[in-house]
Amino acid sequence: MRHLLAAVLLTFLSVFAQPVAAQQAGRLIAAEPMADAPPGVQAWRVRYWTTNGSGARFAVTGIVAAPMEAIPPRPRRVIAWTHGAWGVAEKCAPSLSSNFFTASAGMDAVRNGYVVVAPDYIGLGNATMHPFLVGQDTANAVLDGVRAAREIPGAAAGSSFAVWGESQGGHAALWTATATRSYAPDLTLVATAAAAPPTDLAANLREGSDKNARALLLSFALHSWSTLYGFSMDGVANRANQGIITRLAQNNCVSLNAKPKLGTILGILTIVRATKNKDIAKIEPFGTFARANSVDAARVPGPLLIAQSRNDTIVAPSVTRKFAKAVCRRGTGLHWIDMSGDHGNSARESAVATLAWIDARFNGAAPPNDCRRI
Template identity: 50%
Template sequence: MTVRRTLQAGCAAALILTPVAAVPQRAGPQAPGTLISAEPMSGAPAGADAWRIRYVSRNDSGAPEEVTGVVVAPRGAAPAGGRPVIAWAHGTWGVAEKCAPSTGNFFGATPGLNAALARGYVFVATDYAGLGTPQPHPYLVGASAAHSMLDSVRAARQVSGADAGQSFAAWGESQGAHAALFAGELARDYAPELKLVGIAAAAPPTDLVANLTGGADPSVRAFLTAFTADSWSRHFRIPLSTIGRPATARLIGRLAQNCLTIGKKPKLGTVVGILALRRDLRGVDLGKIQPWARIARENSAGQRAPGGPLFIAQNSKDVIVSPTVTHAFARRLCTRGARVRYMTMATPGGHVTSAADSAIATLDWIGGRFAGAPAPSDCGRF
């Protein structure tokens, strides 16, 4: 799902980095979270250092893969045991390799970064597999995204100068909120040495069938379908012929090469392509076509215990992630005994600014979790 970048197609601006000596890759099999390289980045916020990292993770089938990301840490002495860590998961920037946030406008486009650093936290942001690395990007594939997040925390702890500790919170926006929910569900089994204190999700896609087919904006829905279909066809090796004509498959492939960036209108060719795809997909319901429906349901959150207390932020004006679907998801968590802080907003940005509009409230909530305070719950009041 797109967050902060809805239908604003174009390539994310490349951030030119001066390469420095990388941490050498060890020979032989590497454990998940092994840091491969950490290259200093220019443009970090004042009083902080930043590195573009490359590290080992595991895909949803358990096979090793390389992932890139960014670590940002405040300068100065760290507390005993290291700094608390926020593992950030971004919203949709695209599904093509060139769309990695770490090589785009990362510092300008990441909500809450400066505020997190001011509180003394290490901020680690995965690109996810396939963004910045050559394999297909597994868009909205829960286990892969969760592994990328959890292994980014492991990798951050190996960056000299970051002083990252074991305690972390998972925070994500739209596509990244989906990743954060899965990171919470899988953390105990996948990364038991880390201490997850809470999960924050802004505008989270939860029921993928409902979210992919029920958005109120048909153009955005068509664009997201192009991203999802292209990604899943390559990652799961599903022929696109199962959802359309050969011309439709070619159109999906062309649209999926777009990256999304803030403040830029789509090019005319992209607009025409979206309108054509809307026409081609009229009457197509991914929730009723196999194996698309099965994959969507398998990658919908909430099928396991959440793994910790949750902060969910949802804008009532969101036309991409349905507020009704998010509300129902949060209430189901409550019935299962989860502690859920549920924040609703009605700010003009709608979906696009969900994480930015809720950032201070989210960081206040995360701060309470790092401090060991009991997690508040709105269950029974929403």
């Protein structure tokens, strides 16, 4: 135990003894080569500095991957891969998972010559509450991850990037697109791709047809927001059920291939019943906060791609389509990919088409516009 405490203390001192300039948002703290990267890929587990929407500074984690090739004469193109919901507990960080590469469709882009930057976001893999679906906090972590990757010599990452994400990561991608110009003017956003993105948060938490998934995601959101901002859950659930919401969020990471434990199943069923007729859009302060962190169609720049399955039971297709129509009304053209698979495979099902679309944007081709058929 003493050795463990000493190691933790040394880590703390090594981070916070750095000069203030070295702690600026976007600065790399460490890049540890990964021995278990796929063939043809070099990868690093990284730590870097970011800030939340209030300007507070955090040391966060992620993975950067690049082709296992000689450093090219020009900087490599970059894709920021924004992951879907893995949970809100520290242990749920994608970079800690042995299944990271197989579960992350965005890593396929390395084979196309890209550097892929995959941030964990704030609070996953680091000791603070994860700001689940909090737009600006997440966008900052993504943009600072792209900045930090440029400090890894072997990655040879450039300043031009695309952002691509699924589910929660689709929300992150759209928020990153809206924030790039103001938060990271040193970076150039080339394209934004979002697969099954939550856009109107209250509507998504209300209209997804899988009530069990809705209950778990609602638990993530309620626990995250109440912990970070002191919001009372009294208007949503009684004290006993609030305890169940907290335990569901603290103890569960999302795993598409694992069966949930009996306690998790019972907890989810309890929250399904407890929130059956509850709409957080009408429960303050959650309603106002959900609206503030929904995606404003008027602020999302093009070129833009949205991929959505008509059979998605978690992100309601009607909500995504409504958002896409709002984007089109604002005069921003978008490419729409219509799919038929399940939610968990949204990015994988659309990966080939999405990567081809991103390639074309980097190559300067005119983007397609599907607004007339949405």
